[in-house]
Amino acid sequence: MKRDTSKLFKLVKSLTKNEKRFFKLYSNLYNQEKDKNYLFLFELLDEMKKYNEEVFLDKIKSRIKYSNLSQVKTYLKHHIFLSLKLFHRKNSKVVQHYDDIGLANLLIERKEYEEAEKILNKMLKNQSKEKNISRLADIHLTFFKLSLARETLEEYSYKENLEVLRAFERSLYTHYWQSKTYLIFSESRLFIAASNFMDVAYENQLKTFLETQLLVIDSEKIEDTKTQSFYLHTMVLVYDMLGWREKMLIYAEKLFDLLEKNEGFFDDESYCITFCTLMKAYALNKMKVKLFEIAQKFDNIVEENQELKQAYLAGKIQHICIYYNLVIKEIPSDSFHSLMEEYLNDAVSEVKLETYIKNVHYIAVIYFVRNRYKEAQKVLDKVWLKYKVSVENRCFIPINILNILCYFELGNSNIAQRELINFKRKLQRNDLFIPVLKNLVQQLTVILQESTKPTQEPFKQIIQIFEENQERKFFNFYLHFFNFWAKEKIKNTVVL
Numbered sequence: 001m002k003r004d005t006s007k008l009f010k011l012v013k014s015l016t017k018n019e020k021r022f023f024k025l026y027s028n029l030y031n032q033e034k035d036k037n038y039l040f041l042f043e044l045l046d047e048m049k050k051y052n053e054e055v056f057l058d059k060i061k062s063r064i065k066y067s068n069l070s071q072v073k074t075y076l077k078h079h080i081f082l083s084l085k086l087f088h089r090k091n092s093k094v095v096q097h098y099d100d101i102g103l104a105n106l107l108i109e110r111k112e113y114e115e116a117e118k119i120l121n122k123m124l125k126n127q128s129k130e131k132n133i134s135r136l137a138d139i140h141l142t143f144f145k146l147s148l149a150r151e152t153l154e155e156y157s158y159k160e161n162l163e164v165l166r167a168f169e170r171s172l173y174t175h176y177w178q179s180k181t182y183l184i185f186s187e188s189r190l191f192i193a194a195s196n197f198m199d200v201a202y203e204n205q206l207k208t209f210l211e212t213q214l215l216v217i218d219s220e221k222i223e224d225t226k227t228q229s230f231y232l233h234t235m236v237l238v239y240d241m242l243g244w245r246e247k248m249l250i251y252a253e254k255l256f257d258l259l260e261k262n263e264g265f266f267d268d269e270s271y272c273i274t275f276c277t278l279m280k281a282y283a284l285n286k287m288k289v290k291l292f293e294i295a296q297k298f299d300n301i302v303e304e305n306q307e308l309k310q311a312y313l314a315g316k317i318q319h320i321c322i323y324y325n326l327v328i329k330e331i332p333s334d335s336f337h338s339l340m341e342e343y344l345n346d347a348v349s350e351v352k353l354e355t356y357i358k359n360v361h362y363i364a365v366i367y368f369v370r371n372r373y374k375e376a377q378k379v380l381d382k383v384w385l386k387y388k389v390s391v392e393n394r395c396f397i398p399i400n401i402l403n404i405l406c407y408f409e410l411g412n413s414n415i416a417q418r419e420l421i422n423f424k425r426k427l428q429r430n431d432l433f434i435p436v437l438k439n440l441v442q443q444l445t446v447i448l449q450e451s452t453k454p455t456q457e458p459f460k461q462i463i464q465i466f467e468e469n470q471e472r473k474f475f476n477f478y479l480h481f482f483n484f485w486a487k488e489k490i491k492n493t494v495v496l
Contacts, residue, residue: 344382
């Protein structure tokens with residue numbers, strides 16, 4: 001009982017001031033019972049600042065019998081739902097839609113065909129503008145029921161009946177593509193989240209998913225704008241995970257064009273995601289001019305909507321970092337360094353920890369590949385001193401390796417070796433010590449042990465591993481700094 005009542009307490013507390021006022025008016029107008037125990041219960045829960053079972057039971061015992069409490073709670077919940085439905089009848093399109101559908105069906109049953117048709121025609125006109133495929137399917141299905149009910153009447157021609165059926169068929173066809181696209185999008189997200197992104201077998205499974213589930217879809221057949229956006233977003237997501245940067249760019253630009261052509265159709269969050277997606281595509285393809293053009297364009301939008309600022313700042317930092325990590329010879333501007341400092345100081349309280357850790361890694365890499373090891377270590381310390389990096393975070397392996405290399409370059413070989421031992425244990429405990437990663441760790445172990453008299457062989461082995469896996473995103477993106485470091489050591493360091 002404690003659990004049920006606490007849920008009811010949360011429901012009451014979730015109501016706005018206007019919703020509560022309407023509920024009381026509704027209760028007084030539509031329910032003429034003298035003994036309104038459910039209203040007493042509502043007011044009691046509303047007055048409580050924090051739910052306490054003992055206090056609650058003590059206050060109701062003089063008014064409601066313990067044996068009747070469950071029934072009164074159910075009655076209260078029922079009336080809250082009814083009042084919410086009535087209150088939002090005019091301002092909630094979902095409630096209004098299903099109310100109208102229900103009324104149309106009721107009129108059809110009473111053979112009030114003309115009135116039912118008026119309601120459906122008005123709904124069809126409104127939904128045709130909004131292009132909500134699910135609601136359009138409901139309307140056409142009700143039209144179909146109406147046509148079947150009127151079929152025996154002489155004044156209703158078979159030609160009109162046929163038009164209704166064709167409209168219903170088109171609606172179902174469009175609804176099919178919407179449902180199929182949503183399903184594939186959900187499957188792709190689940191597939192990516194649940195798979196081992198370092199494993200070759202995972203990459204092959206993702207390629208198969210792309211060929212058998214996505215590429216077989218004729219995108220020209222998808223008429224609904226929102227469904228098109230889901231399909232394009234799915235393609236961007238899969239190509240990004242495979243590391244196929246040019247393909248990702250094609251679909252990211254298509255997604256952005258769709259958004260631009262349908263201004264006002266998408267919400268602000270969708271704009272934010274789409275802009276960030278295109279920035280990432282430009283960054284991965286090293287297209288600096290277009291990257292900063294789109295960043296500037298979105299800066300102007302963010303100025304008008306400060307709620308997006310923090311979420312967008314995380315995306316902007318991430319994708320500009322990606323560009324500077326891939327174009328190592330280019331020196332980041334002073335303004336970008338200021339932006340990084342702003343993010344590192346303020347972001348963690350506003351964004352997901354996983355996103356923060358990923359961005360800290362990207363920022364540290366910018367310093368590392370430019371031989372600014374102290375600054376890289378200082379950035380990494382913001383994570384190591386405060387937060388535990390989960391093995392499920394995609395940057396778990398890269399950020400550990402980067403931390404070890406920073407200690408090595410700063411002359412702390414003993415600390416680097418200790419961190420490497422801890423890192424190996426974590427990999428083994430979590431079944432992440434796959435052969436190719438094991439080989440990389442072995443070569444790094446040799447380098448740390450030979451820190452005073454380095455030889456070329458372990459560095460060459462690292463470079464060879466990366467060459468053998470150059471088409472795989474984990475190596476050519478997440479760990480590319482490791483390959484760069486090995487090449488630089490052979491080029492610039494006196495080794496035997």
